[in-house]
Structures are given as C-alpha cells and as structure tokens.
Amino acid sequence: MFQKILIANRGEIALRVLRACKELGIQTVVVHSTADSDAMHVRLADESVCIGPPPSRESYLNIHQIVAACEITGADAVHPGYGFLSENAKFADILAAHNITFIGPSGDHIRIMGDKIEAKRTAKRLGIPVVPGSDGAINEDKEAKRVAAEIGYPVIIKASAGGGGRGMKVAHTEADLEVALQTAKSEAGAAFGDDAVYIEKYLQKPRHIEVQVFGDGAGRGVHFGERDCSLQRRHQKVWEEANSPALNAEERSRIGDICAKAIADLGYSGAGTIEFLYENGEFYFIEMNTRLQVEHPVTEAITGIDLVHEQIRVASGGGLSVRQEDIKFNGHAIECRINAEDPRTFTPSPGTITHFHTPGGLGIRVDSGVYSGYKIPPYYDSLIGKLIVHGRNRVECMMRLRRALDEFVVDGIKTTLPLFRDLVGNPDIANGDYDIHWLEKYLAKGE
Structure with missing residues (x-):
C-alpha cells in the first residue's frame, strides 16, 4: 500500500479522496492555488503545497509544479480525481517516469479512449455495441x-x-x-x-446509460451496475440515478457482463465508465471515461463498496477486492449536483456563502468542500456539492430526496437547489419517464 498520496484536485472531490486515504491510514498531500488557500481539503490534509495563482493552467494543470510537489513531499502516488489532469496521458507517463504511481489506467489506455474515433473502433473490437x-x-x-x-x-x-x-x-x-x-x-x-x-x-429520444467498471490490469474485470444520467443540460449531467428506471434485470446483467468482459480483455487497470445511448431496448456506445465519475456515489450507495478505496487498492498492486458474484445491488440512489449557478439561466454565482446547512438522516449523504463563510472563487467549475440519497426502492428514495432538498440551506449565493425542488415534484420525473432532451425542453417552457 502507498505511504503518501498527493491529491491533484480541489473542491469536493479532493475532500472525497482525502477521506478515503485517511480511512486507509495513508498520509495525504494536497496541492492548491492561491485562490484555494482556505479550502476545506487544504485545512484537513496532512500537508499542503501551493502550486500557483488562480488560473488552472498555472496551478491545477501545471504538471511540472505537481511533480515537484510530489518530490518535495515524498508522495509515492497521485490521485487526480476527475477533471483537470485525470485523463491526461502525458501526465500519467511523466509520473511513471518519476517512479510515482498514477492512480488510474495507463497512459496508453487514456489515449485510446480519449480519441473518440479510436475509442469507438476499440469498443467494436471488444464486442461493445456501437452507434x-x-x-x-x-x-x-x-x-x-x-x-x-x-x-x-x-x-x-x-x-x-x-x-x-x-x-x-x-x-x-x-x-x-x-x-x-x-x-x-x-x-x-x-x-x-x-x-x-x-x-x-442521431437517436431521437435516447437515455444516457453508463456502466461502472473496474479492471485489475491483469485480465480481470467487473462491473458495478449502471447509472442513468439522462437529465442533462447542454450535454452536462444534472441528476443521476442508480439503477436506471428504464432497464430491467436482464438488460442490466447483459450490458454489465459485456462491459466487464471488454475491460478484462483490454487489460485495463482501475476505474472506468462506459457510456451508452439507450433506445428501444438497444445500447449504443458513445465514449469511455478513464477516471472516477462525479456521480460515483450513487453506485457506492447501492453496492456498499467504496470505489476510491478500490482505486487505491488496484493501483497499489492489490488487485480487485471483489468478484462479480460478490457485487449485490440494494435499493435505489439519486444524486443532485448542487452548483453555484442561477437555477434558470445557469449563470455562475460566485461569492461568499453566508449560511450553509446540509440535510441529514437515514440514507442522506452530502459531498461538499464548502462551509459558512467560504468564498466561492470565480475561476473554476461551479459545483459546490452533491446531494446523494438512498432508499429501499425508487419511491422511498424520491420521498427522502424531497425531504432532504427542503432541509438544504445555502445562503449568500444563487444555487441550483430550487431547480431540484421543482424536478422532484414533476410527474415525469416521479415516473422515471424522461430522456436526454427532457430537461432542456422543460427549462425552455419556463415551468
């Protein structure tokens, strides 16, 4: 196992990875820009290194500075989170050249799946259905x-x-x-x-279905079920569910087994997500993300498996902790992405959070790195937190989500919370009857 992991990210995902490291007894280093000096993950890490001014290209995308931070602190691995350098093959290669483990797949696999044309060719060769x-x-x-x-x-x-x-x-x-x-x-x-x-x-009314996969890099692969990410605005996910209300058990098992076999045959290492459009009972590959996804907590909720723990275990050479037959799906989970944005125009709303109160109770999880008095900087993605709700079934999950949204308080800035309060009461959403165009049509009507 690693002695010290450097977390090359910020915000809620940096804090998410930091928590996993602490649970595993691994020392943590975080890097940050000058704009994030008072961020929660900086406060809680064992060590922190400032790597530059606010612009991402001068800090979180500055490979030289991040490698230097690894060498200064003695970190033997880097977790990239998502975004920034998480799917940068050059970064993975440079870390390998410095004998630092990249907690993710090989640079070669990142390149293959980062090129959409080559990714489609590869998927087809591996037996994955394509558009x-x-x-x-x-x-x-x-x-x-x-x-x-x-x-x-x-x-x-x-x-x-x-x-x-x-x-x-x-x-x-x-x-x-x-x-x-x-x-x-x-x-x-x-x-x-x-x-x-x-x-x-171009499919007319598809759903966006993605399958969470893991490989050990030595010919073993498993899947952790699917997520439905069909509620989107401008191709950006807003609300995610596991399992999908559109699939039955046979479809779930079929596409999961196809993806797990493909990952094994590819010799892939670590976490990945194979994304599909789904229409009229057929799946069509669109891309593969070679990293942890923003929406990974809904999969953790229904499987009870910590996916960041699994990433670290695989990257350290420990292999997968579970076999396919060990992975069971329990209940239903929904994630809402809470952004610092106007809930209708989606204009960014940076500023100081004057009051921050998160919901609690059975089945409620909030992943966020903000707090009362924290100032949202204008330089980065507007995601400030994720509300994840789990129930024994979708009906219970929706009822619990409604209650949790009513409890959630963020004052001082605009957020997308009002949008989710509207959505949770919509009959189409309650019935699971939506596709990838539904949300934009709903917003266009000004409901």
Missing part, C-alpha cells in the same frame, strides 16, 4: 453525405477529441450537413486543438 456511423474521421462534404445517406438522417457530427457538447452538431437533412460539418470542425479545432470529427446516427 452506426463513420469508421473514422470525416474530412470532406462528399464523404459526409455518403455516410449520412447510408445510416439515414438525422445524423450528429462529433469532435474526435471532444467533450461537454463542444464540436457537436446535428444535421436533419442533406442541406444541413455541409454547414454542420464545417461548424463542428471549426469548434473542435478551437476547443481542442484538433478539428477531426466523425458522424453517427
């Missing part, structure tokens, strides 16, 4: 028209190196295709420094 579309990058209008005609309109053009909805355009007819292709390529080049794009069939 019909181009086999590689599309560069010319003529080629785009040929592929679109084969798979049928509407189609979606996606950036190969993309994420978060950037470099993504829908064409409903051939007349739309040329403009959509050029716009997507332009956005992809500006956002990612790579204008490669590909085409897929």
Whole structure:
C-alpha cells in the first residue's frame, strides 16, 4: 500500500479522496492555488503545497509544479480525481517516469479512449455495441453525405477529441450537413486543438446509460451496475440515478457482463465508465471515461463498496477486492449536483456563502468542500456539492430526496437547489419517464 498520496484536485472531490486515504491510514498531500488557500481539503490534509495563482493552467494543470510537489513531499502516488489532469496521458507517463504511481489506467489506455474515433473502433473490437456511423474521421462534404445517406438522417457530427457538447452538431437533412460539418470542425479545432470529427446516427429520444467498471490490469474485470444520467443540460449531467428506471434485470446483467468482459480483455487497470445511448431496448456506445465519475456515489450507495478505496487498492498492486458474484445491488440512489449557478439561466454565482446547512438522516449523504463563510472563487467549475440519497426502492428514495432538498440551506449565493425542488415534484420525473432532451425542453417552457 502507498505511504503518501498527493491529491491533484480541489473542491469536493479532493475532500472525497482525502477521506478515503485517511480511512486507509495513508498520509495525504494536497496541492492548491492561491485562490484555494482556505479550502476545506487544504485545512484537513496532512500537508499542503501551493502550486500557483488562480488560473488552472498555472496551478491545477501545471504538471511540472505537481511533480515537484510530489518530490518535495515524498508522495509515492497521485490521485487526480476527475477533471483537470485525470485523463491526461502525458501526465500519467511523466509520473511513471518519476517512479510515482498514477492512480488510474495507463497512459496508453487514456489515449485510446480519449480519441473518440479510436475509442469507438476499440469498443467494436471488444464486442461493445456501437452507434452506426463513420469508421473514422470525416474530412470532406462528399464523404459526409455518403455516410449520412447510408445510416439515414438525422445524423450528429462529433469532435474526435471532444467533450461537454463542444464540436457537436446535428444535421436533419442533406442541406444541413455541409454547414454542420464545417461548424463542428471549426469548434473542435478551437476547443481542442484538433478539428477531426466523425458522424453517427442521431437517436431521437435516447437515455444516457453508463456502466461502472473496474479492471485489475491483469485480465480481470467487473462491473458495478449502471447509472442513468439522462437529465442533462447542454450535454452536462444534472441528476443521476442508480439503477436506471428504464432497464430491467436482464438488460442490466447483459450490458454489465459485456462491459466487464471488454475491460478484462483490454487489460485495463482501475476505474472506468462506459457510456451508452439507450433506445428501444438497444445500447449504443458513445465514449469511455478513464477516471472516477462525479456521480460515483450513487453506485457506492447501492453496492456498499467504496470505489476510491478500490482505486487505491488496484493501483497499489492489490488487485480487485471483489468478484462479480460478490457485487449485490440494494435499493435505489439519486444524486443532485448542487452548483453555484442561477437555477434558470445557469449563470455562475460566485461569492461568499453566508449560511450553509446540509440535510441529514437515514440514507442522506452530502459531498461538499464548502462551509459558512467560504468564498466561492470565480475561476473554476461551479459545483459546490452533491446531494446523494438512498432508499429501499425508487419511491422511498424520491420521498427522502424531497425531504432532504427542503432541509438544504445555502445562503449568500444563487444555487441550483430550487431547480431540484421543482424536478422532484414533476410527474415525469416521479415516473422515471424522461430522456436526454427532457430537461432542456422543460427549462425552455419556463415551468
């Protein structure tokens, strides 16, 4: 097991990883920018190192400074959390060159899955169902028209190196295709420094289903069930559930087994999430995230397994602590992402939190690094906390969530709490009847 882990992140995920390290008896080091000097994870860590000014590129994305912090403090491993450098293959390679363990997959696997075109090819080779579309990058209008005609309109053009909805355009007819292709390529080049794009069939009313997987790097793989992340705004997840209200036990087992076998065959090490669009009983691979997910707590709630503990165990060479038959699913869990944003316009709302009170009681978990008097900086992601609720079934979970949202108090800034209070009372949400377009339509109506 590791002696000292450096946590290369901030906010609630840094605190989440720090807690896991403390439970395992591992010393902790956190890095932080000058804007985060009074953050909770900085206060609670055994050691902290300031690595730069507020801009991420000068602090949390500064690989040289983070490696230097490892060497100064004697950290023998780095946990990247999510975001920032968590899916940066170069970072993983540099740490390996300095004999520091990256708590995550190999640089090679990060590269494969970070390139959406190569990821789709790999998924297909591993037996994972994929969305019909181009086999590689599309560069010319003529080629785009040929592929679109084969798979049928509407189609979606996606950036190969993309994420978060950037470099993504829908064409409903051939007349739309040329403009959509050029716009997507332009956005992809500006956002990612790579204008490669590909085409897929655009599904009309899919759900977003993702499967949590783990590999030991030596040919063993398991899955921890699925999460439903269909409630999204601009391709950003807002509300996540486990298990999905749309799947039955047979579908859950089938797609889980496919993913676990693929991870084993790939020789993958650590945590990963294989993401799908699901429509009319069929799953279609869209991407794989080679890191811990923001929504991992709902999986922990229904399995009783600490996924960060598992990450650390696998990275240290201890292998997986469970076999597939050991993993049982109990009850239902929902996570709401509480952001420092206007609940309708989603405009960021940095500032000082004057009062912060979290709900409690059976089945309630809040992952947050903020406190009364804490000043939300304007430089980073607006997520300030996650409310995770677990119940014996979905009905109990929803009732518990309603009560927990009523108890949650954040004063001094605007947050998305009012949005969730609206959603929990909506009949479609209560019935689990929604797809990836539902939330944007709901917000557009101004309900």
